[in-house]
Amino acid sequence: MRVALVNPAWHYDGSVYFGCRHEHLPLELGYTAALLEKDGHETLMVDGQLQNLDNGALAETVAVFGPDMTVVTTAPTYLFWRCAPPELRVPAEFLAELRGRGGLTVAVGPHGSATPGAALAKLGTDVVVRGECEEVVAALARAIGDRGDWRSLPGTARLEAGRVVVNGAPAASPFVDHGPLRWPTEWIANHRHHHHRFDGAGRGYGAEVEASRGCPYDCSFCAKIDYRDKYRRRSLDHVLAEIDGLISQGVGYVYFVDEIFLPQKPLLEALVDRRVEFGVQTRIDLWKPDLLELLGRAGCVSIEAGIESLTVEGRAALAKRCKLSTDELADLLVKARRHVPFVQANLIGMEEDEADLVRSWRERLIAAGVWANEPVPLYPYPSSPTYRQLWGEPDDRAWERAHEHYLTAFDRFSDIQDARPLPLAALEDACCKGH
Ligand code: SF4
Numbered sequence: 001m002r003v004a005l006v007n008p009a010w011h012y013d014g015s016v017y018f019g020c021r022h023e024h025l026p027l028e029l030g031y032t033a034a035l036l037e038k039d040g041h042e043t044l045m046v047d048g049q050l051q052n053l054d055n056g057a058l059a060e061t062v063a064v065f066g067p068d069m070t071v072v073t074t075a076p077t078y079l080f081w082r083c084a085p086p087e088l089r090v091p092a093e094f095l096a097e098l099r100g101r102g103g104l105t106v107a108v109g110p111h112g113s114a115t116p117g118a119a120l121a122k123l124g125t126d127v128v129v130r131g132e133c134e135e136v137v138a139a140l141a142r143a144i145g146d147r148g149d150w151r152s153l154p155g156t157a158r159l160e161a162g163r164v165v166v167n168g169a170p171a172a173s174p175f176v177d178h179g180p181l182r183w184p185t186e187w188i189a190n191h192r193h194h195h196h197r198f199d200g201a202g203r204g205y206g207a208e209v210e211a212s213r214g215c216p217y218d219c220s221f222c223a224k225i226d227y228r229d230k231y232r233r234r235s236l237d238h239v240l241a242e243i244d245g246l247i248s249q250g251v252g253y254v255y256f257v258d259e260i261f262l263p264q265k266p267l268l269e270a271l272v273d274r275r276v277e278f279g280v281q282t283r284i285d286l287w288k289p290d291l292l293e294l295l296g297r298a299g300c301v302s303i304e305a306g307i308e309s310l311t312v313e314g315r316a317a318l319a320k321r322c323k324l325s326t327d328e329l330a331d332l333l334v335k336a337r338r339h340v341p342f343v344q345a346n347l348i349g350m351e352e353d354e355a356d357l358v359r360s361w362r363e364r365l366i367a368a369g370v371w372a373n374e375p376v377p378l379y380p381y382p383s384s385p386t387y388r389q390l391w392g393e394p395d396d397r398a399w400e401r402a403h404e405h406y407l408t409a410f411d412r413f414s415d416i417q418d419a420r421p422l423p424l425a426a427l428e429d430a431c432c433k434g435h
Pocket of ligand 1: 214215216217218219222223224259260283306
């Protein structure tokens, strides 16, 4: 079979999108391509940003390839599944440009995972994959190639006579044995962005890598119930082989997309002598001073740590399960800053945190060289516990409901947003069939 894998040409005008707008490697498509090729399928992977192609050009490239199946993602790489753009405008634009020339169409990503009916209706794809997609797409290709029963594959959903047929729960990849990914040299040469790096330009190209997936915690705001949920650690040999391959392609900085980069001494020790710097997102309460020193020596130049609330009550309301006091957290952040040139403490807008407390804490941290952002409002993503506490299991209006809640409940917005975001219908009207 011929399978096209598409990371569309993202744009975010009017979006609430909280993630980074630069180019990143589409890891989920990379793993999927590797599994498909292992099964003898021919693949074409395309990426709007890394190849400087708009959605029309991507669609033409795919049509020329003549695929039996086309897979399009609804979030720009696994790194942003937990904070994906709520709107499906961009993948819908790509599919409209494709005009039925892609064979069986499959959407993967957080939208179809949480709300398969809505994703199918808006995108008009033949199938959506629920959950982590790599093995499910490979199984789809296998079943279609063997003329088997692909319609009832676990982890998929589709429309049958206008009715949504959901096959089981969202899928979780075994993940631990994913082999080292290899990326086209031109893609790496176009990846100049060093994700979440603020200590200077750095050396070489940027790249993203996954050493672990999921997280053992269940913070109420964290959108991971349907994917990337359970903690898994990837084979260290494979992670290091992938990083060595990237270094040989001129990469000087990698960002670990791991939800929670837990202290892992063998990985850090292996990085000490490698000519690569890196960034992580983690929980500072899980690090001890000696491991922070090793983290810096290993080449870490960027830490993003979720503190979320400055009060025990606020952290408890978010189900952070944090055992340290606010002062102990501040102390660890400052200790980390001694070894790592950029350390960020993330805060969420919480009623429990009075403005004066937030202001003085931010001043104290910033004076010590740690960046503490203005508290950001909470977006109740359909795959988060918060959404389900507010409204129960997500239905076909879940994204609209979360979006309306966000727009009406908050009158001030994150310091990373330039303008008031638009309602979902306004973002999707022109392209999504469901509106
Ligand atoms: S620790 Fe981080 S990744 Fe884990 S549940 Fe909390 S916010 Fe999500």
